[in-house]
Amino acid sequence: MKIGxxxxxxxxxxxxxxxxxxxxxxxxxxxxxxSREADVLVVNTCAFIxxxxxxxxxxxxxxxxxxxxxxxxxxIVTGCLAERYREELQARIPEVDAFLGTGExxxxxxxxxxxAPAAAPGVSPLHLYRPPRxxxxxxxxxxxxxxxxxxxxxxxxxxxxxxxxxYLKVAEGCDYKCAFCIIPRLRGQYRSRPADSIVREAExxxxxxxxxxxxxxxxxxxxxxxxxxxEGLPALLRRLDRVEGLEWIRLLYLYPTxxxxxxxxxMASCAKVVKYVDLPLQHASDxxxxxxxxxxxxxSYARLLDRIRSRMPEAAIRTTFIVGFPGETDxxxxxxxxxxxxxxxxxxxxxxxxxxxxxxxxxxxxxxxADVKRRRRRRVMxxxxxxxxxxxxxxxxxxxxxxxxxxxDEHEWVLRGRLASQAPEIDPLVFLTDCDPxxxxxxxxxxxxxxxxRGYDLLARPLP
Numbered sequence: 301m302k303i304g305x306x307x308x309x310x311x312x313x314x315x316x317x318x319x320x321x322x323x324x325x326x327x328x329x330x331x332x333x334x335s336r337e338a339d340v341l342v343v344n345t346c347a348f349i350x351x352x353x354x355x356x357x358x359x360x361x362x363x364x365x366x367x368x369x370x371x372x373x374x375x376i377v378t379g380c381l382a383e384r385y386r387e388e389l390q391a392r393i394p395e396v397d398a399f400l401g402t403g404e405x406x407x408x409x410x411x412x413x414x415x416a417p418a419a420a421p422g423v424s425p426l427h428l429y430r431p432p433r434x435x436x437x438x439x440x441x442x443x444x445x446x447x448x449x450x451x452x453x454x455x456x457x458x459x460x461x462x463x464x465x466x467y468l469k470v471a472e473g474c475d476y477k478c479a480f481c482i483i484p485r486l487r488g489q490y491r492s493r494p495a496d497s498i499v500r501e502a503e504x505x506x507x508x509x510x511x512x513x514x515x516x517x518x519x520x521x522x523x524x525x526x527x528x529x530x531e532g533l534p535a536l537l538r539r540l541d542r543v544e545g546l547e548w549i550r551l552l553y554l555y556p557t558x559x560x561x562x563x564x565x566x567m568a569s570c571a572k573v574v575k576y577v578d579l580p581l582q583h584a585s586d587x588x589x590x591x592x593x594x595x596x597x598x599x600s601y602a603r604l605l606d607r608i609r610s611r612m613p614e615a616a617i618r619t620t621f622i623v624g625f626p627g628e629t630d631x632x633x634x635x636x637x638x639x640x641x642x643x644x645x646x647x648x649x650x651x652x653x654x655x656x657x658x659x660x661x662x663x664x665x666x667x668x669x670a671d672v673k674r675r676r677r678r679r680v681m682x683x684x685x686x687x688x689x690x691x692x693x694x695x696x697x698x699x700x701x702x703x704x705x706x707x708x709d710e711h712e713w714v715l716r717g718r719l720a721s722q723a724p725e726i727d728p729l730v731f732l733t734d735c736d737p738x739x740x741x742x743x744x745x746x747x748x749x750x751x752x753x754r755g756y757d758l759l760a761r762p763l764p
Contacts, residue, residue: 301373302330303412304338306359307460309346311467311516311552311725313379314460315451317344320378320408322456327409331458335366340374340412345381347486350654356381364395376400376411380486383447384658402487403447446488447473453500459508462705464743465724466510470498470536471517475526476555478582479593479661480622480653483518490518490526495536499543506545511743512703513540514550514723521551521558534566541570547745548703550723552578556604557595568611574720575615577608582622584639585632592625593660598639605643616721618647623680624673625653626664633676637683644691647727648684650677685756692753699749702730702760706742715740717748717760728756735762 303324307317320342325331332338341363345356356379366372374397377389383401390399398411450472451457459466473488474481502513517523524532540549549572554563556579567573583589584598608615621636640648652673655662668676702717705724708731715732722728732740732748740746740762752759 301339301412302332302337303340303342304332304335305342305344306335306363307344308356308359309344309348309352309380311514312469312472312518313344313346315457315467315469315516316379316402316405317342318457318460319405319451319455320344321458321460323406323408324412325458326456327412329412335363335372336370338366338372340376341366341372342376342378342408342412345377345379347380347384348482349651349656353381360389360393360396364393367395374398374412374414376408378405378408383486384482401447403449405449405451446485448488448491450491450493452493453497453504459510461724462742463509464703464705465512465514466505467514467516468498468501468505469493469517470515470520470523471526474518475522476519477593477660479591479664480625480656480659482656482658485658487518490522492517492523492525492527492529492532494527495524495532495539498536499539502540502543502546506543509545509743511546511745512548512550512724513546514552515540516552519553519555519558521554521560521563525558531562534562537566537570537573541572546572548720549573550576552723554579556581556601559604559608561607564608564611575612576721576723577612577615577617578619578723579604579617580620582620583625583632583636584621585628585635588625588628588632591627591661591664592622598635601639602642616646617643618649618723618727619645620649620651621680622651622653623676624668626661626667628653628668628676633679637680640680640683641687644687645684646691646721648681649726650680650684652677688756689753692758695750695758696752697750699747699763700730700760702732702746702748704732704740704742704744704746705729717746719758728758730758730760732760732762 305317305321307314321331343359343363346352360377363375367375375395376398377396378400382399386399400407400411471492473490474484475490521533581601582594586597655666700719704715704717706716708714708716713735715735717730717732719730747763748760749763750758750760
């Protein structure tokens, strides 16, 4: 059969999609990027915030239409939305033939074949089972049974990224109890992969031409601690730093209270680890942080940034904030904006709060009107835009090394690339002008001079 897969949401979800594609391919199925040509369609969904849920539902409905009018014979929904709203989706979208939650990734082959065991009427067969740790199947005794699956180095993957970079999931799940977040219920408890498995996978990816390795999990700096390894991440970074073929190693999703001195020292001392710190802080008002159940304060965050920059002066720091959390005042946003000006982040994302069922904050009164949330988001982003504009002006005329991602949509002689301070998919780009596309290929590195800026993006010209 021809299998088509639509992957939505974060890079962690993308890795699950790549594993499902790998399992399907190894079972003898053909893969296609054209949904209209697929015999079986898989939609791997996200359910983190309202916008992501709506995008997932829209994609399912679109693929359901193809099942009615096109070649598609089976429609499978996987991922966080299936984990969270399986019964509701079954009732409302009967065109879906099977649902796989976040812990049921290995069952994609039997879902494609339609060979799952019989179930009670009105219940998806695949809802009765969930993989235990580390493998096999066990009966699902209730909705409170958490996912426990995580792939390993021997699990097949079909990379959906350009061949020169890849995500590597070092752990799954989360043990934090942030008031606004549903992830622990969707992904289960934190569980780290063994370091040997990660290194073997990294070596395999490097052998396939991957130059940039992006380490991901819900809290990458917590890696190993669930296994009793206090300095598990520093030790892992030093081993990955020796993998031949890799050029850049990037860490994503670093929780502020687990970025300790050993982590900072390892990042600073490993030559291949890019000095890029992805540090979701969520707010800077102590009152809001306390209601969010985030372990930290504005002062402790400022001290952490000082420690990072003291050890890695060139570090690029990315963060995210949530505005409009219940109880947030204009004074809290004043504090956030002041912190933004003091801290001078390289990249900032700002989200507006929305109630999520199953979280502690869902019981709080949502007392910040929607238009106020949007206004506060614009205010914070306007502040950041001014800071970025000044920082970009200071970069002009500098030389830099860029990883070329490929041609731009603008002109065949303009290429897209990234500095070490820019992660794929989420950060701005560098556009290289006056390039011969035959001489500079995707996945290569180029020395450039930064010559201009356009919004958040930078313009550069290749150096001879």
